[in-house]
Amino acid sequence: MRRLVLLGGGHAHLHLLTEMAREPMPGVQAVLATAYARQIHSDMLPGWMAGHYTLPQCAIALEPLARAAKVELALSGAVTLDAGERTVTLADGRVAEYDVLSIDTESVLDREAIPGAREHGLFLRPIEHFVQLYERLLALPGDRLLNLVVIGGDAAGFEISLALQQRFNGHGLERARVCLVTGGGTVLPGFGAALRERALRVLRRARITVFSQRCTEIGSGVVMLDNGARLACDVPLLTLPAVVPPWLRDSALARDEQGFVSIGETLQSTSHDEVFATGDVASGGEREPARNGVFALRAGPALAMNLRRKLAGGPLQPWRPRRQSPTLLACGERRAIASWGQWSAQGRWAWALKDWIGRRFVARYAEPAVPGAALATSAERGGDPAP
Ligand SMILES: Cc1cc2nc3c(=O)[nH]c(=O)nc-3n(C[C@H](O)[C@H](O)[C@H](O)COP(=O)(O)OP(=O)(O)OC[C@H]3O[C@@H](n4cnc5c(N)ncnc54)[C@H](O)[C@@H]3O)c2cc1C
Structure with missing residues (x-):
């Protein structure tokens, strides 16, 4: 054997x-x-x-x-x-x-990358831990406005800022102030300039404040930036580069x-x-x-x-x-940005596509595998057919 x-x-x-x-x-x-x-x-x-x-x-x-x-x-x-x-x-x-x-x-996310992150930060990975902590965040009493600061300007940081905005401030609610700290650069590094511009417009329209500075330290109730600014923060959510x-x-x-x-x-x-x-x-x-x-x-x-x-x-x-x-970026409410190379567009149709791809991916693996059945391909994650 x-x-x-x-x-x-x-x-x-x-x-x-x-x-x-x-x-x-x-x-x-x-x-x-x-x-x-x-x-x-x-x-x-x-x-x-x-x-x-x-x-x-x-x-x-x-x-x-x-x-x-x-x-x-x-x-x-x-x-x-x-x-x-x-x-x-x-x-x-x-x-x-x-x-x-x-x-x-x-x-994994480097918990030592920013002083204070390990003690105060809510890390996006492991996702299994994150979902439990997020449920606790949702259960906090809504008697005062929460300051939520997302640290990390990559695709995940962009998506979760908009998700927070939708969850805490959508449907007529006003439960949180959401900021995004992109970390010494623009949002969505690694993507084309047109997509980055589009993403910034979406964030602006959603009333998310974007700071392009680097976060230097996280303390109790505060996030410090490299220009000396101190942001009031009840919950820092971190999506740092992977290690x-x-x-x-x-x-x-x-x-x-x-x-x-x-x-x-x-x-x-x-x-x-x-x-x-x-x-x-x-x-x-x-x-x-x-x-x-x-x-x-x-x-x-x-x-x-x-x-x-x-x-x-x-x-x-x-x-x-x-x-x-191709990339499909969720924009909080049921809209998304779609991009492929230098091309990008946005709308409800892009969310519908992302939603369909996601549900279909999960459903594929929920079905018992039987001999001869077709396998899920990367097309069902928004990718091209597997080789
Ligand atoms: C919020 C968010 C949104 C994203 N959206 C997209 C998107 O729309 N499209 C896209 O293409 N990518 C997206 N990504 C990126 C994508 O999640 C990762 O690139 C992808 O999950 C990597 O897949 P993987 O196979 O390496 O590992 P994963 O799919 O992350 O799986 C890792 C597995 O390893 C297990 N594991 C962890 N530690 C151990 C250990 N020590 N021993 C044994 N097992 C262990 C875990 O339980 C899990 O089963 C997103 C990421 C985030 C955080």
Whole structure:
């Protein structure tokens, strides 16, 4: 028996499990070790925050997928990876030995990046923790105006600012003042100038105050900026650039200069060819610099094929995804911005498309996999068809 360990229930692993249910891997004993029993679909998180969805509508249960794939499920996250010994230690103390390892765990937010963030900040990841804390925020008494400050001007920061505005101030409510601190630059860095302008107009129209400064410190009731400004803040919500978790940092796997796991075209680690990595924690090969779910899901079919071949001793195939992917940004109320390259547009139709894609993605993985059934593709995350 060859031992396959899958870490994390991320996008590529969702595809892999569905694929394994349709076509089992003979002679392979597989374990999925993952931190949480469900996968909350991040595309739909801003919609949930805004009040458009219930949490079950955004969640994929991992146990039925693992059962259908005949993969043992260990509900415990990795805390140590010894790539030399080929072992993974889980939070519950179990040690999983592997012949082949596939990593599709999420990136984490650096809690030390801003002094005071660890003590006072509400971090967007892990999403499972975030949703519990957000529910507590919603339950705060509405007897005074709350100051909510979103720190991080990336796509997630943009979407959650507008979601907060909709939830706390939509439908005639007036429960919060929402600010967005973009961190020493404009909103949506990495996107085209026209889209950034469009995004700023949307934020302005929603009456969200945007500060382009960097946040230097977070204290009790205050957020400090690098121009000396002090913003009154009851709850700072943080979406900072992603980093890899300590257990990956401390493994012997080769990593790029930012710390992400270095992979080649076949999705294998450049230092340990029995280790595969996909999604936000991986870097290299043909991947584009952006870390997003479309790209993570696109890796699924190639990962499934190469794991199968590696376990059977066959030749692996390079993965060459399309570099560009469309973006759909939720704008709080039931509107969204759609963009592709330099093109962008916005409206209710874009929200309807995002809503349809999100619901369909979750529904796909809620259905039991049966032999011959079509698999979800990245088109169902707003991406192009999988290779
Ligand atoms: C608010 C928000 C909105 C977003 N919207 C979009 C969007 O509209 N479109 C888009 O393409 N991207 C979007 N993204 C980005 C997208 O969420 C990520 O790029 C994507 O989730 C990365 O997928 P992944 O497969 O790497 O990991 P994930 O899908 O994040 O899955 C990680 C898995 O690893 C598990 N795990 C975590 N730690 C451990 C551990 N130590 N051991 C084992 N398992 C572990 C988790 O439980 C989870 O199952 C959004 C992100 C956020 C925060």
